[in-house]
Amino acid sequence: MSQKTRKKPGTAASSRSEAKVQPGKGSKTKLKASGNSGKRIAKNANAARPSTASQKPKGATLRNGNSLAGGDTAPSFILPRDGGQSVALSSFAGRKLVIFFYPRADTPGCTLEAMDFSRLATAFESSRTAVLGVSADSLKAQESFRDKHKLAVPLMSDEKLTMLKDYGAWGKKSMYGKTFEGVLRTTVLIDPLGKIARIWRNVRVDGHAKEVLAAARSL
Numbered sequence: 001m002s003q004k005t006r007k008k009p010g011t012a013a014s015s016r017s018e019a020k021v022q023p024g025k026g027s028k029t030k031l032k033a034s035g036n037s038g039k040r041i042a043k044n045a046n047a048a049r050p051s052t053a054s055q056k057p058k059g060a061t062l063r064n065g066n067s068l069a070g071g072d073t074a075p076s077f078i079l080p081r082d083g084g085q086s087v088a089l090s091s092f093a094g095r096k097l098v099i100f101f102y103p104r105a106d107t108p109g110c111t112l113e114a115m116d117f118s119r120l121a122t123a124f125e126s127s128r129t130a131v132l133g134v135s136a137d138s139l140k141a142q143e144s145f146r147d148k149h150k151l152a153v154p155l156m157s158d159e160k161l162t163m164l165k166d167y168g169a170w171g172k173k174s175m176y177g178k179t180f181e182g183v184l185r186t187t188v189l190i191d192p193l194g195k196i197a198r199i200w201r202n203v204r205v206d207g208h209a210k211e212v213l214a215a216a217r218s219l
Contacts (some may be wrong), residue, residue, distance in 0.1 A: 068168050070198060074190045075166035079134070079156040082143045087132065087156055089194070096129040096197075096216050097190040101169035103183040105137040105145035105155070109205050113185075114145070116209035118152040129216040134158055134169075136183055168201070187212055191219055 078088040102110040117131050124131050133155045142155040164170040169186040172179055187200040198215055
C-alpha cells in the first residue's frame with residue numbers, strides 16, 4: 001500500500017465520538033428547561049415544608065417560667081415573709097424590685113448571697129429599689145437564717161413552689177451524677193411599671209449583688 005492511500009487510524013472514529021459528545025442547539029434548550037423545572041420543584045417543596053418555629057405568642061408565660069423574658073409583665077405573687085407579714089408584688093407598684101431566689105437557707109452559697117444583698121441594702125434603697133429573697137424553706141427556717149447572719153433583706157417562704165415556678169426558678173438540677181428538682185439560683189429585676197427589666201439565671205454568687213445594683217441604678 002502506498003503512502004498516499006494509507007488512512008490515518010482512528011480519524012473517522014474520533015470525529016464520530018466528538019459529534020456525539022457535543023450537544024446541538026436543541027439539546028442546550030432542553031437542559032436549560034430541565035434546570036428551571038428543578039428550581040421550581042425545589043421552591044414548591046420549601047414552601048410546603050412546615051415551619052419548625054415555636055407558635056407560642058410573644059410574651060406568654062408558662063407555669064414553669066421558661067418563657068419569662070425581659071419586657072414581660074412580672075407574675076403576681078403574695079407570700080409570707082419572716083416576721084409573719086405577707087408580701088405582694090402590688091406592694092411595690094411604682095418602685096424597682098429585685099427578687100433573688102436561692103436554693104436553701106443557711107447553706108454556704110446562699111448565705112454569702114444573702115449577706116451581700118444585705119450589705120448593699122442601703123445602696124439599693126438609695127436607688128429606690130426594694131430587695132426580696134425567696135426560697136422553698138419554711139418561715140421558721142427563714143427566721144433562723146435571718147437572725148443567725150443578721151440579714152437586712154426580707155425573706156419569703158414559697159413552700160408550695162408557686163412563685164418559684166412562675167419565675168422559672170424551679171427545675172431540674174444535677175449533683176454528684178444525680179438529677180433532681182430544686183430551686184435554681186435566679187435573680188429578677190422588675191421596673192417601676194411591673195415589667196421584667198432583666199433576669200439572671202444560673203447565678204454565680206461572687207460579685208452578683210454588685211452587678212444587680214448597677215443594673216438597678218441604670219433603670
